[in-house]
Structure formats: structure tokens, C-alpha cells
Amino acid sequence: MTATGRVAARDQDAAPPARPRRREGRLRRVAVPALAVFGMLAAWQAIVVGFRVPRFIAPSPLQVLEVLRTQHDLLLDNAWPTLLETLAGFAVGNVIAVLIAIGFVHNRVFRQSVYPLAVTLRTLPIVAISPIIVLMLGLGFTSKVAIAALITFFPTLVNMADGLDAVDPQALELMHVLSASRWEIFRYLRWPTSLPYLFSALRIATTAALLGAIIAEWIGSNRGLGYLILAATYDYRTPLLYATMAVASGLALALFGLVSLIERYAIPWRQTSGPSES
Amino acid sequence: METLPARDERAPGAAAGDGGPAIVADRVHMSFDQHGRPLHVLSEVSLTVRQGEFIALLGPSGCGKSTLLRLVADILQPTRGTITVLGGTPAEARRERALGFVFQQPVLLPWLSAEENVALPLRIGGWGRRHAPAATPAELLQLVGLDGFNRARPAQLSGGMQQRVSIARALVSNPKILLMDEPFGALDAITRDRLNEELLRIWSTVRCTVLFVTHSITEAVYLPNRVVVLSPRPARIQRVVEIDLPYPRQPAMKDTPRFTEYTSTLRAALEEA
Numbered sequence: 001m002t003a004t005g006r007v008a009a010r011d012q013d014a015a016p017p018a019r020p021r022r023r024e025g026r027l028r029r030v031a032v033p034a035l036a037v038f039g040m041l042a043a044w045q046a047i048v049v050g051f052r053v054p055r056f057i058a059p060s061p062l063q064v065l066e067v068l069r070t071q072h073d074l075l076l077d078n079a080w081p082t083l084l085e086t087l088a089g090f091a092v093g094n095v096i097a098v099l100i101a102i103g104f105v106h107n108r109v110f111r112q113s114v115y116p117l118a119v120t121l122r123t124l125p126i127v128a129i130s131p132i133i134v135l136m137l138g139l140g141f142t143s144k145v146a147i148a149a150l151i152t153f154f155p156t157l158v159n160m161a162d163g164l165d166a167v168d169p170q171a172l173e174l175m176h177v178l179s180a181s182r183w184e185i186f187r188y189l190r191w192p193t194s195l196p197y198l199f200s201a202l203r204i205a206t207t208a209a210l211l212g213a214i215i216a217e218w219i220g221s222n223r224g225l226g227y228l229i230l231a232a233t234y235d236y237r238t239p240l241l242y243a244t245m246a247v248a249s250g251l252a253l254a255l256f257g258l259v260s261l262i263e264r265y266a267i268p269w270r271q272t273s274g275p276s277e278s
Numbered sequence: 279m280e281t282l283p284a285r286d287e288r289a290p291g292a293a294a295g296d297g298g299p300a301i302v303a304d305r306v307h308m309s310f311d312q313h314g315r316p317l318h319v320l321s322e323v324s325l326t327v328r329q330g331e332f333i334a335l336l337g338p339s340g341c342g343k344s345t346l347l348r349l350v351a352d353i354l355q356p357t358r359g360t361i362t363v364l365g366g367t368p369a370e371a372r373r374e375r376a377l378g379f380v381f382q383q384p385v386l387l388p389w390l391s392a393e394e395n396v397a398l399p400l401r402i403g404g405w406g407r408r409h410a411p412a413a414t415p416a417e418l419l420q421l422v423g424l425d426g427f428n429r430a431r432p433a434q435l436s437g438g439m440q441q442r443v444s445i446a447r448a449l450v451s452n453p454k455i456l457l458m459d460e461p462f463g464a465l466d467a468i469t470r471d472r473l474n475e476e477l478l479r480i481w482s483t484v485r486c487t488v489l490f491v492t493h494s495i496t497e498a499v500y501l502p503n504r505v506v507v508l509s510p511r512p513a514r515i516q517r518v519v520e521i522d523l524p525y526p527r528q529p530a531m532k533d534t535p536r537f538t539e540y541t542s543t544l545r546a547a548l549e550e551a
Contacts, residue, residue: 168383168385170381170382170383170385171385171387173348173351173353173379173381174379174381174385175402176352176353176372177351177352177353177372177377177379178375178398178399178402178403179372179373179375179402179403180402180403181403184402184403188387188398188401188402189387192387192389267389268389269388269389269431269433
């Protein structure tokens, strides 16, 4: 910010003006959504109490909070395996997707043969493929990771392939004039260009990976948040079901936030120009 | 910029044709394939550019001026005819980094600082490790009038300043020929006038051959030794006009009768085409 101010002051070429940062802006960004969430919870509580909704149909927020407090050991024991499956699936799916996308930009035949396969794979519903994967890989950790990986794979592949291709044609001409090798074009141009695309995909992939892990646990598991959701539903322990969903949602938000945080450090140039920040 | 040492320090034998012409285009014809039908862009273009000369290529938009520049830079290959750069092929000149290219857009990498952008050609192919530059990236930023902005990111610089960075980048590998593709076409008139002054000042320091594409008649008179007027597509050389105005040129010259005479000559040549 200070640098921008200095630039504008020194040269009359009219640099983009530094926008004055408003203190209240930050407070408002936090306060408004917080109030909205609180208001929604209060309304929910009022409706459940006011209309005397039975707790096995819809528990009140306070009842859910009570379960989160008293049964946090149970929830935590089941959150761990799901988190591990999610992280492993996230890593495997994204690494494979990025590598294939890199292959796409460097080999036309590879792209033409693999891209349609990837699209076809995507059209198959994940709930239909998952039992097949469990059948092949068994009921253990591996099949869960595979399903989580599969669900994250496609968005990252498409985004990354687009990102690596999103280079300015004139920048490619510049690289040609400099006699840059393919590796140098990748390293200095394509890879940094693709990073904003990659991180958009990774943010989607966090929630997708968690969803994949939970679906995998539905198919066959005796632990994990997916298992807990099924068990709670069958037993009409609805407050526990809601608490489990709250934990799953919290996990997804935490992962999403973590990726967004890493993004800020990985793509610092985005903030100096992007209208989204500051 | 007194810090820049004299040029022409190439090892003997490197880049043949010292003293010979910088660029020779011999009956160059260029056509692109457009939905199976040939689109003729250049037709029978023959041109000789002496070393150290400042040449403006003037023509209507889309006539093929930029194509001619890209043929010299080995970005494109001619359909027929030959182009000789410093006695060799354009590809050889490119590999020796004898060519600097300034695009219509600055084409800076947004994740690099101004100085890192200028240094990019030195990093590619390890050029900077094998060749001692005539001027460091920091010195070149000073030369283009951006002293103190070394660490600024492109997004923090105005359009004019970004184009200055890109000129510094084109000069960093000490090229013998500077190819400029309407470099100031996207800028406002005031910034453009100022960068014209800067370019002449920089040219008087580095003394390389300049091939400057423009569709501004004023620029085409004010900057070069010679103007090559191209016809609309397929571009032929319509006329070559020697601009006999002394350097260093002053903005006041633009109001002299000689200057307006040249602009009318060029306008007439463009209309004839």
C-alpha cells in the first residue's frame, strides 16, 4: 500500500490511486456474517420451542450444543479417521490431477486421449462408483482415500489445465525471443500463471474430499463421521446427527480456511492487483 | 547514462557482418492459412536496414507491420523470400540474444518485481552467468527513469512505467537490434510524447538498431532516420522517406514547416496506398 502511494506521488503517469483503508470495514466484515448466523440460530431455537417440534425430528440448537459438549469424545474419535482419509484423498487426488494437467500442456496426444476419459469418469455418479471401489480395494483406509481422491481429481484437473493454458500469447512470444526451453517456459510462465486457478480448485477440493470420505464411510465402515451419521439416523439420535454434521461442517470450513491462508502466501501478487482484497 | 560502457564489445567472429547491414529482407512474402484459404499479409517486401539506424514502419492497422517484425524476431517464418539478420538467420540472431523485443503490451510477469522482470532474460538459459551484461538491471531501470522502483510489482506501476520496464528488459541482454511493436500505442497522448523523448535519449546512449512499428504519423517523423510506409494488406513497401532532421530532436521541431512537410508527405503516401 505504501509503495503504491509513493509511486503515485512520484510520477504523473497516473498510477492506480491507493485506496484509503477504512477501519470499520474489517469489523463489519466479521460482524455482519456473525450476526446473520446468530440470528438464524435464534430463529431456529424459537421455532423448535414455539411449535414443540419433537427432538427426534428436529432438535434445537441448544440440544445440539449439549451433545457437542457431552459427547465430544465420541465425535472426536470419529472425526479423526475422516480427517485423515480426507487429507490423504485430497493430497493424492490433487497431486495426480496436477501431474496429468502438466502432461496435457506438453503432449497433445496425451491430452486428446486422457481428457475424454477423465470427463467420462466425472459423469459417473460418485455414489455408483464408490461401491465398486470398495469392492476392489476393500473396506479399509485405502478405498476411502481412493473415493476422496477421485472426487477431488476432476475439478483440479480441469482448472489446472486451464490455468497452465491461460498464459498471455505475447508472453509466449517473449519466451520464444529469449530462446527459453520448455522447462523454463513452464517454470517462469505457466506454473505461476496457473497458481490462482490451482488454488480455486483446491478450495473446492477441500469440501469435496470430505464429502468423498463421508460417502465412502457410508458404504462400509464402523467408524468415522459418515458411520456416525448413519448410526445416529437409524437410532433416531437426531441431536447426535446434527452434532456430527456440525463437526463435519467445522472440518470443511477449517480446511477451506487453511487453503485460503496458504493461497495468500503463495500468490502475494494477487492482492496488489485484485479488487477482491483491501 | 554515463555509466554505460561503449558497445560493440563482442568477441571477434561472433555475429558476422560487423559494419554490414543489420537487417536485410529480400522479396519476403508471408501468408497465413485462414480456413483453408491463404491470407496474404506481406508481398514482395525488400528492405535493408543499416546498423545503428532508427527505422519506423508506418502503415494502417492490421496491414502486416507487426508480422514483418515477428519475421525478423524468428517468431514467424516467411512463406517465401529470406531475411538476414546481422549476416545470419533470424534464429541465429535470436539465440545469440542479438534481438530485443518490446511488445504493444508491457508483458511483465506480475509475480516479479520491476527489477526481477528486467533480469528475466539473464535467468533464462543461464545467460547472465555466461555473459557480463553491459548494464545491470538496476542500472537499466535508472536509464529508463525508474530509479527507486526496483522492488515495485507491475500492478503498482502505471501503464507508461510498465512499458519503461519492458524496454529495460529488452535492453538487458545488450541486443544489437531493438524491435518495437507499437510500444506506446496503448498509452495516452501525453505519456506517449514523453516516452518518445525517453526513447530517443535511451537510443542516443545505447546506439542499437531500432525497428519501430507505429501507426502514428507524428511518431513516424519525430523518431527515426527513415520511415518505411507500408500499404494495406497485403503490405508492400509503398514508400521510404528519409527524415533529415538533426538529433537530438526537440519537441519544438514538431511545429516547424519541415516537420509538417514530412507529415504531409507521409499522409499522402498512406492515402495513395
